[in-house]
Amino acid sequence: MLYRLAAFALTLLLASCGGGGGGGSDAPVLDKPPTLRGVAATGAPLVNAQVSVVDGQGKAVGTATTHGADGSYSLTLSTTSPTAPLFIQARGMDAAGTMQVLHSTVPTISAAMVGHVTPLTNAVVALALGTEPAPVFAAAATSASQLTQMASAASAAGTFLKTLVKTQVSDLKITDAAALDLLADSTFAANKGAHDLLIESVRIDLARSKLNMPVLQIGNKFLAAPTAEVVVELPTAQTELLKASGTPATAITSTLKAATSATTLLGTLAGLDDLGAALNQLIAQGRDVSTILTNTLVTGYDKHNGRSKVDIAGILSTYTTGNRQFGRFQLLGCADDAPTAGNCAKVLVGAVISDSTGAVVDLFSDAVSYNKSATTTNKWNLIGNGKKLAVDVYPLGFLALAADGTPSSAVVPNPGIGLQVEVQAQTADPVPGIPATQLLSSATVQLPGGFSIPFGYCNRLLLCVSSTPGATNLIPTGGVGDIAIQRSAVGWIGSADSVRGAKFITSYTISGVAETRNAWLRADVLGEPAATRFPSLDSVSAASPVFAASLQSGTLMINWSAWAAANPDLRLIEIKRVFTPAAGGAPTVLDTTVPLPPKTAATLSAAYTPVGSVTSELWLQAMDAQGRRFHTRYSGKP
Structure with missing residues (x-):
């Protein structure tokens, strides 16, 4: 009841002072363009991130780049009469190497405004919009009514969100939660203060339910498994937030109504x-x-x-x-x-x-x-994690392309989906001139559904999937098949193996000691990944295909700027060429270091001289904000 009265009072207050983001006759008359400043951060600052701002009519009114040291930005809008609300987007790489696309809003216009951009502000905007913010931002010019609703619901959305992380708020000794403005806290900095640690202490994701309902997922970041403890249906939440006496808590579909907290840790x-x-x-x-x-x-x-x-x-x-x-x-x-x-x-x-x-x-x-x-x-x-090797599992998608960039008809289904299982087999990053040291000869990975998959050593950094249990000297393919448990190829994969939080148990013996390790799936496996999500090269076409000779030359420069611009939440993490002898035997795999964003070009500098007939392939791997892997294979034209 107190929450509903507070929301109702807030609505009256916004109405009385021209809030709610309509602009028009209630918009202030300014004699010079207003300013906007803020901090873009995911706990650590988003350094050199691109900030874009549109107003309530979807007009672009400003851009900036965040500061490399603290993630701050400031800009002067391009007009003296922007329509409320402002809608802010920040795009950049975080300290984990993950590409982030985050949003925020300034509901009302004033001469000097503050608009921070964080995972929490992104959640506020998602609640206020009732859906994922990125598509609305992209179509802002035709989304005026949605932006008005966003402004009207933003304050109540922030209040509701704080109830979902109330344990963290208490543990961080934020004594006046009502006064904490997640969007425009004038004292906020990415400096491990209470507001900053509130951002860092929870895992926040936007996803889709089995019924394709957009949902907000929140969980304690310091649990062993990436559990979505609180799940909120965004459309239902928005409907309630727009009411004077709404009850957004009815949109919570999970048993827990607030995330748990790492209480002792947060105090240190x-x-x-x-x-x-x-x-x-x-x-x-x-x-x-x-x-x-x-x-x-x-x-x-x-x-x-x-x-x-x-x-x-x-x-x-x-x-x-x-x-x-x-x-x-x-x-x-x-x-x-x-x-x-x-x-x-x-x-x-x-x-x-x-x-x-x-x-x-x-x-x-x-x-x-x-x-x-x-x-x-x-x-x-x-201190280190104390582990002798790394074990991970990720949702996977694979797209096979012909030399002209069209989908290959020889691969069915295309794109394909599955699980990418990574069991470290060699020491990583060996000293130049000193070969990597083998760590493992074999391992077994047990799926959540109860089936087990054997893996064996294949003279690569990671163990390879094996069709022969106990095999310890496999011939790799060089491609995604080495580490992928593909749903179309392995009948043991079930629905329980493909959902966020699914637990995979890896058993192996290292240095004569048997060990068991757990790994959890960070996100759901996408049922039908869009082809546009898979990394692709600029200017590849029937008139300009990928030639095998070019892949072998050691001088080919590749560029993926168009794909990167269309998928700002994805980062290319692997480039490799695979040359497989037609007569059989192990392929030659040449890796190319992938430059960090914003760079989108690389030269395949190492040359390869084939002996006899070979197939030549170019492989690209990308990663999204939830750890999903997207692989693309180009088959070089002879």
Whole structure:
């Protein structure tokens, strides 16, 4: 009842002061274009992100680029009379290397406005619109009525959202939740303050239900599994939010009405950025590997997916040589196999690494731990996840294209879907000139439905799917078939294996010790992925196909700018060429380093000289914001 009265009072207040985003006669008369500022962040700042602003009529009224250090932006609108509301979109790569497309709104116009862009503001806008914001932003010129509704419901949507994360609000000691403006908090910065940690402590996704209903999913980020604890049907929520006495809680379809929280952990995170500052100081002092190994920041380091303490010291030393620096850490989750309720001992973090010009040149990820008894050193230090190798599982899509870019008729279904299972088989990132070391010979992956799939060593970084249980010396294909459990090819995959939170159990023996590892599916497998989501090259056509000779030459430059512009929430993460002898045997696989955004071009610089007849293929792999993998194969024209 109190919530409904507050919403009703808010509606009256907005009406009395011209709020609700209609513009028109209630819009203020300004003698100069108004200004807009804010921070784009996912916990860590979104560095060098592109910010675009449209008004309530869908007219573009401003653009900006976020600052490389703190994610802030500011701009002067291009008009003195913008129609309310402002609709803001920020596009950029976060500290985990994930492309983010986030939205926010400014419901009413004034001379100086604040509009932050975060996962929480994106959720507010989704609730106020009753659907995913990105398509509405793209069609803003014809969506005036939707934008008016967004403005009218935005404040109530923010109030409702805070009830869904009320445990985090309490744990972070935000004493006046009603006063916390998720859209325009004048004190907000991506600095591990309470507002910032509220953003980082929950996992927020927009998805579709089995009935194709747009839903908001919220969960405690520090659970072992990526559980969607709270699920809200967006259209129902919007309908209720637009009512003077609506009850948006009726849109919650989950048992839980608020996300759980890592209570103990949240009380310690305020000082995490001190670790980044200390690492930057260590790098700036020009320390070598032997000196770094004795530093308290890494002395407790165990290992991280096979990466040793010496390896981490080597990485930091290369940052010294290259004059690199850490950006702010972003919280990614918990590395504990079974986190204690309300806590997490090993916290997964990511950070961008930039050069002296501010350009992002690398991505760093590891695990950190907290030592509450430390008095003369940092309380947060690098620790590693303690794992001898990495195990992951992702939703997968695969598209086979002919040399002219048209879908191949030889592959059915096309696109295909399935699961991408990654079991690390070799040491990653070996020192140049020193070959990778084999870690595993075989493994078994048990699906949630109860069936098990064998994997075997195939002289690649990851184990390959095996058709022969116990095989330890497989011949890889070089393509997606090495790591994909494809629904069309394996009859053991069921619906339980393809949904968010599905648990996969991997068993193997390493260094004579049997181990079992769990991995959880981060998102649902898409039933029918759109062909436009798969990475594609510019200018490939019947008149300009991908020639096998060009793939072999070592001079071919490829560009994917049109695809990247059409899919700003996707990032290309792999480029490889696969040359398979027609006579049989192992293929030759040549990997090309993928440049980080905003770059969208690369040269396939290593040449390949075939011996006899070979098939030549180009493979591209992309990743979306929820970890789904999209693979494209171009078959080179002889």
